[in-house]
Amino acid sequence: MAPTFNGVDFYNTDGLLSEEERAIRDTVRSWVDDHVIPIIGEHYLQGTFPKQLIPAMAELGLFGANLPEAYGCAGLNNVAYGLIMQELERGDSGVRSFASVQGALVMYPIHEFGSEEQKQHWLPRMASGRVIGCFALTEPDYGSNPGGLITVAKETKDGWVLNGAKMWITNGSTAHVAVVWAKTGALDDPGSIRGFLVPTDTPGFSAKNQAGKLSLRASDTSEIVLQDVRLPRDALLPKSAGLKAPLACLTAARYGIAWGAVGAAMACYVEAVGYAKTRVMFGKPIGGFQLQQARLAEMLTEITKGQLLCLQLGRLKDQGKMTPQQVSLAKRNNVAMATDVARETRRLLGANGILAEYQAMRHLANLESVYTYEGTHDVHTLILGQEITGMNAFN
Amino acid sequence: MSAVLAVLEQRDGTLRKVSHEVVTAARRLADALAGTVDALVLGAGPVAGSEQLGRLGADRVVVLKHPAFQRYAPEAFARAVVALAKTGGHAAVLLPASATGRDLAPRVAVQLGVPLVSDVTDLEFEGGAVVATRPVYAGKALLKIKITAKPAVLSLRPSVFTPVERPRAGTVESPSLANAEVGRVVVREVKAAAAGTLDVGEAPIVVAGGRGLREPANFKLLEELAQAFGGKASVGASRAVVDAGWRHHADQVGQTGKTVSPMLYVAVGISGAIQHLAGMRTSKVIVAINRDKDAPIFKVADYGIVGDLFEIVPRLTEEIRKLHG
Amino acid sequence: MRIAVCIKRLPDSETRVKIAPDGKSLDETGVKFVLNPYDEFAVEEALRRREQAGAGEVVVFSLGPAAAQETIRSALAMGADRGVLLQVDRMPADGLVVARALAAELKDGAFDLILFGKLAIDDYNHQVGPMVAELLGLPCVTSVSRLEIADGKGVAEREIEGGIEVCEFPLPAVLTVDKGLNEPRYPALKGIMAAKKKPMEIKPTPLGVGDVEIVALTLPPERKEGKIVGEGPAAVLELVRLLREEAKIL
Numbered sequence: 022m023a024p025t026f027n028g029v030d031f032y033n034t035d036g037l038l039s040e041e042e043r044a045i046r047d048t049v050r051s052w053v054d055d056h057v058i059p060i061i062g063e064h065y066l067q068g069t070f071p072k073q074l075i076p077a078m079a080e081l082g083l084f085g086a087n088l089p090e091a092y093g094c095a096g097l098n099n100v101a102y103g104l105i106m107q108e109l110e111r112g113d114s115g116v117r118s119f120a121s122v123q124g125a126l127v128m129y130p131i132h133e134f135g136s137e138e139q140k141q142h143w144l145p146r147m148a149s150g151r152v153i154g155c156f157a158l159t160e161p162d163y164g165s166n167p168g169g170l171i172t173v174a175k176e177t178k179d180g181w182v183l184n185g186a187k188m189w190i191t192n193g194s195t196a197h198v199a200v201v202w203a204k205t206g207a208l209d210d211p212g213s214i215r216g217f218l219v220p221t222d223t224p225g226f227s228a229k230n231q232a233g234k235l236s237l238r239a240s241d242t243s244e245i246v247l248q249d250v251r252l253p254r255d256a257l258l259p260k261s262a263g264l265k266a267p268l269a270c271l272t273a274a275r276y277g278i279a280w281g282a283v284g285a286a287m288a289c290y291v292e293a294v295g296y297a298k299t300r301v302m303f304g305k306p307i308g309g310f311q312l313q314q315a316r317l318a319e320m321l322t323e324i325t326k327g328q329l330l331c332l333q334l335g336r337l338k339d340q341g342k343m344t345p346q347q348v349s350l351a352k353r354n355n356v357a358m359a360t361d362v363a364r365e366t367r368r369l370l371g372a373n374g375i376l377a378e379y380q381a382m383r384h385l386a387n388l389e390s391v392y393t394y395e396g397t398h399d400v401h402t403l404i405l406g407q408e409i410t411g412m413n414a415f416n
Numbered sequence: 417m418s419a420v421l422a423v424l425e426q427r428d429g430t431l432r433k434v435s436h437e438v439v440t441a442a443r444r445l446a447d448a449l450a451g452t453v454d455a456l457v458l459g460a461g462p463v464a465g466s467e468q469l470g471r472l473g474a475d476r477v478v479v480l481k482h483p484a485f486q487r488y489a490p491e492a493f494a495r496a497v498v499a500l501a502k503t504g505g506h507a508a509v510l511l512p513a514s515a516t517g518r519d520l521a522p523r524v525a526v527q528l529g530v531p532l533v534s535d536v537t538d539l540e541f542e543g544g545a546v547v548a549t550r551p552v553y554a555g556k557a558l559l560k561i562k563i564t565a566k567p568a569v570l571s572l573r574p575s576v577f578t579p580v581e582r583p584r585a586g587t588v589e590s591p592s593l594a595n596a597e598v599g600r601v602v603v604r605e606v607k608a609a610a611a612g613t614l615d616v617g618e619a620p621i622v623v624a625g626g627r628g629l630r631e632p633a634n635f636k637l638l639e640e641l642a643q644a645f646g647g648k649a650s651v652g653a654s655r656a657v658v659d660a661g662w663r664h665h666a667d668q669v670g671q672t673g674k675t676v677s678p679m680l681y682v683a684v685g686i687s688g689a690i691q692h693l694a695g696m697r698t699s700k701v702i703v704a705i706n707r708d709k710d711a712p713i714f715k716v717a718d719y720g721i722v723g724d725l726f727e728i729v730p731r732l733t734e735e736i737r738k739l740h741g
Numbered sequence: 742m743r744i745a746v747c748i749k750r751l752p753d754s755e756t757r758v759k760i761a762p763d764g765k766s767l768d769e770t771g772v773k774f775v776l777n778p779y780d781e782f783a784v785e786e787a788l789r790r791r792e793q794a795g796a797g798e799v800v801v802f803s804l805g806p807a808a809a810q811e812t813i814r815s816a817l818a819m820g821a822d823r824g825v826l827l828q829v830d831r832m833p834a835d836g837l838v839v840a841r842a843l844a845a846e847l848k849d850g851a852f853d854l855i856l857f858g859k860l861a862i863d864d865y866n867h868q869v870g871p872m873v874a875e876l877l878g879l880p881c882v883t884s885v886s887r888l889e890i891a892d893g894k895g896v897a898e899r900e901i902e903g904g905i906e907v908c909e910f911p912l913p914a915v916l917t918v919d920k921g922l923n924e925p926r927y928p929a930l931k932g933i934m935a936a937k938k939k940p941m942e943i944k945p946t947p948l949g950v951g952d953v954e955i956v957a958l959t960l961p962p963e964r965k966e967g968k969i970v971g972e973g974p975a976a977v978l979e980l981v982r983l984l985r986e987e988a989k990i991l
Contacts, residue, residue, distance in 0.1 A: 027755070027773075040811055040814070041933055041934055041936075041937065044811075044814070044815060044818060044928070044933045044936075045930050045933050048818075048927050048928055048930065048933065049930075051927065052927050080927075080929060081927055081929055081930055082929050082930035082931050083930070086930060090931065095929075095930045095931045095934070096931070096934065097930060097934065101930070105930075299710045299712075300710065301710060432902075487906075488906065490881065491880075494875075513867070514901075514902060515884065515899070515900060515901040515902060515906075516901060518867045518868075518883065518884070519871060519883045519884075521868070522836075522867075522868040522869075522870075522871035522872045522875065523871055523872075523874075523875045523881075525837065525868070525872070526837065526840070526872050526875035526876060527875065530837070530952060531835045531836065531837045531838075531951065531952050531953050532836060532837070532866075532868050532872075533953065534865070534866050534867055534868055535865055535866070535867065547956060550865075551865070551961070552863060552864050552865065552958070553752065553756065553758050553767070553863055554754060554862060554865075555961065556756075556757075556758040556960075556961070557758045557760070557767075557958055557959065557960055557961065558958070558959050558960070558961050559864075559955065559957075559958050560955070560956040560957045560958075560959070561834065561953050561954065561955055561956060562953065562954045562955075562956050563952065563953050564952045564953065564954060565952035565953075571867075599880070600880035600910055600911055601880045601881065601882055601908050601909070601910045602908065602909045602910070603906050603907065603908050604896070604907045604908065604909050605906075605907045606901070606904050606905070606906050606907070607898075607904055607905040607907065608903065608904045609903045609904050609905075613903060614903070615902035615903045617902060618902055665886075665900075665920065665921050666900050671754055671862060672778060672779075672862075672920050673920075675865075679990050680984070680990055680991075690754070690755060691754055691755075694754075697961075697964070698961075700988075700990065701984070701988045701990055702964075702967070703980065703984070709969065714967070714969065715967075716964050716967070717967045718964070718965070718967040718968075718988065719967055719968060719969075719970050719980055719983055719984070719988075720967060720968070720969045720970060721969070721970055721971060721972070721973070721976045721977070721980060722969055722971075722972050722973075723972045723973035723974070723976070724973065727973060727974045728973065728974050728976075728977060730974075731974035731977040732977050732980070732981070735977055735978065735981045736981070736991075739981070739985075739991060
């Protein structure tokens with residue numbers, strides 16, 4: 022049961038963790054080694070999410086792990102939450118995406134913007150994995166510019182009626198409930214954006230798998246259509262007001278992704294090192310040649326930096342001091358560096374690197390999605406630019 | 417004069433092979449002490465093989481009989497061994513580190529009030545004391561340990577002390593014990609493994625398979641090879657195939673399985689993870705067959721063949737069959 | 742049901758062994774310490790038996806250095822109720838010394854079951870469990886891979902060469918457990934946090950000297966470099982020749 026993966030810890034960041042944080046990380050690490058790694062390559066090839074893992078993930082307490090125990094969650098601090106995401110993504114970005122959506126994009130807004138009744142009803146069910154959720158913000162024509170969304174929610178005598186279409190929704194076809202963001206006022210008024218809890222069996226709600234993905238294949242990615250979806254009054258998340266509500270969810274998810282990317286990078290780096298030490302060419306292991314050593318040195322450096330970034334970010338979050346811009350810096354850096362590490366690992370592995378038997382190319386392909394979602398790399402660049410200069414370069 | 421007590425093992429009225437190893441080791445120690453070897457075996461009746469122990473160096477063989485000894489009975493066995501050790505004033509008591517021996521030896525040691533040094537692979541008499549060597553950290557290190565207590569109680573790793581002829585009197589006595597109670601732990605039955613299977617921990621030749629065999633049905637190839645060795649070989653398995661449910665845990669070689677020391681270990685389709693090596697690295701000769709020439713197993717193998725095991729193993733079986741006529 | 746589980750903190754199975762300068766012990770720099778894998782089966786079994794009985798207590802004992810508190814806490818995280826650390830400066834080489842210290846601690850605990858892993862993967866001694874049983878005068882079955890308990894009695898299966906022994910025994914009893922008895926649970930993350938709040942007693946434990954002395958700890962002789970005889974079935978003839986004429990084992 023002790024994990025097979027030994028981690029990457031050049032600067033003894035383990036020494037900066039508490040005993041509990043290490044134990045939590047080691048438990049998830051072990052579980053990923055035992056249950057994700059052996060099956061995920063096959064699921065990736067088949068294009069399926071390993072649903073059978075959901076009950077075990079719930080039992081461990083991986084869903085909404087940083088939400089309070091009062092709602093059936095693990096009540097962990099944010100560093101522990103980050104370590105969980107790191108280990109999950111070391112397995113596969115699709116598995117981590119599932120947990121990110123469930124915890125940070127559905128349970129989080131219910132906890133943050135929901136009524137006590139909504140919290141009591143949904144959170145324990147989602148913590149136990151009995152109810153799966155999805156987060157519906159992105160639309161076919163509105164990705165990087167979520168404020169422009171055109172899904173509408175018209176108030177009726179008994180409640181609401183929603184119309185619109187969403188795209189690139191993780192868990193869309195698996196979910197029992199969708200957090201749908203829609204405008205209750207004029208289309209040019211992002212301030213009228215509100216969140217709605219939509220049970221996916223409500224008439225008018227349909228989800229369709231988006232086939233043909235070459236990335237994030239072990240994940241359910243779906244388009245959603247809302248056609249005259251009638252909801253009761255209490256479907257509204259009462260405290261959600263304007264764009265800042267979904268953005269707060271994104272910040273929560275991005276925080277986990279910054280950690281997750283480090284996990285993917287670690288998986289690739291360890292694979293690269295193992296291969297470099299044993300693969301013999303020209304009479305010695307390729308790890309003895311300068312170009313490969315340069316690759317490995319670069320990877321280790323970037324991973325170490327990424328680890329320290331995450332850790333301080335987590336401590337800031339736990340102190341209540343974290344800003345969205347700090348998250349942007351970490352997500353932007355870590356995902357970009359992980360993509361590089363994955364690519365360089367793929368190259369170091371030579372021809373073997375294109376096989377699903379090795380992890381690098383799967384991580385590389387996945388990370389392209391992670392680079393783009395939750396705020397593209399470029400969007401985070403501009404977020405930082407605006408923070409630094411005070412000037413908006415978005416449009 | 418010093419005496420060494422060799423505690424042997426029988427099953428269904430016949431001495432188990434590991435008993436020869438214990439007598440051999442006892443003889444070696446007794447020679448260093450200029451002493452004698454008493455061999456003790458407990459059973460319900462006569463024990464076949466007792467007469468031959470003189471050849472291996474036993475001066476005296478005691479076949480202690482009682483119906484309670486029909487099957488292993490921990491409390492009764494311990495008491496009987498301790499009684500003989502106490503009256504005999506033995507300098508050392510040796511037991512096999514077999515499944516039964518591992519259960520029995522600690523009890524004997526506690527009743528004698530002395531430590532137990534278990535799973536010993538070498539022993540000497542140095543500076544007036546028994547000094548034993550035993551593998552630790554999964555065989556990654558060797559511990560040399562001196563026993564200052566008397567008697568020195570040791571259990572010996574099977575398949576290490578190769579029997580050697582050192583003829584002594586080997587007089588057999590067969591007393592019946594007057595009183596023996598089985599005790600609180602009762603062996604109700606022994607479920608035998610499939611007929612003709614030789615335990616992986618005791619076979620002189622082990623042919624072991626790993627994930628390279630691709631499917632459980634392909635283990636047939638290894639069973640055929642094992643058979644070609646004429647009843648001396650057992651089929652072992654790596655942890656991966658045991659965890660996958662292809663083979664029994666009893667056949668697992670490795671850190672969480674059995675540690676084996678056969679004369680010949682043939683590793684087929686096994687990459688050679690550290691935990692597997694821990695279980696077989698003390699084999700006298702290791703042969704590896706694997707399609708990956710960089711597999712770690714080749715680093716510990718004395719001889720290796722790189723290639724497709726599905727072609728190589730049948731060919732090897734053919735050649736071995738020819739050898740054994 | 743009152744169950745005691747004795748656990749050991751030891752180096753991870755993947756540890757690269759380096760001998761300390763004293764030539765008698767392991768150099769612990771950079772070594773990762775874990776709960777003995779066989780003890781995980783023991784902890785899991787204790788938890789299941791307590792759950793089955795509906796009520797009771799699982800108490801974890803360990804003889805070890807201060808750092809063993811973390812190991813005990815991992816058992817508490819799995820669900821054990823409280824822990825006791827018999828704190829020592831150095832792990833004794835003599836298993837009987839360990840057994841005596843544990844037995845003294847367990848004596849008055851009125852436990853229905855006392856569980857151990859069948860062996861520790863660092864020393865492979867296979868002895869402390871049955872020694873404790875002997876010192877406490879309790880029945881003991883070792884290497885249990887299957888277990889049934891009902892009405893104060895138990896039936897256990899243990900692997901022997903070429904078969905399985907089925908043993909009956911009365912409670913209270915000491916059992917040492919083998920892989921395959923159960924599938925140890927992962928501690929729920931909530932459980933890891935809760936472990937901190939569970940009671941843990943730390944008792945400095947003076948030990949007897951013991952009657953063994955470590956002479957040396959050494960690395961095993963390197964196996965001589967072997968050779969790849971050839972490729973494919975064509976190499977078989979040469980292999981057989983070498984096994985007969987060079988290794989002389991056929």
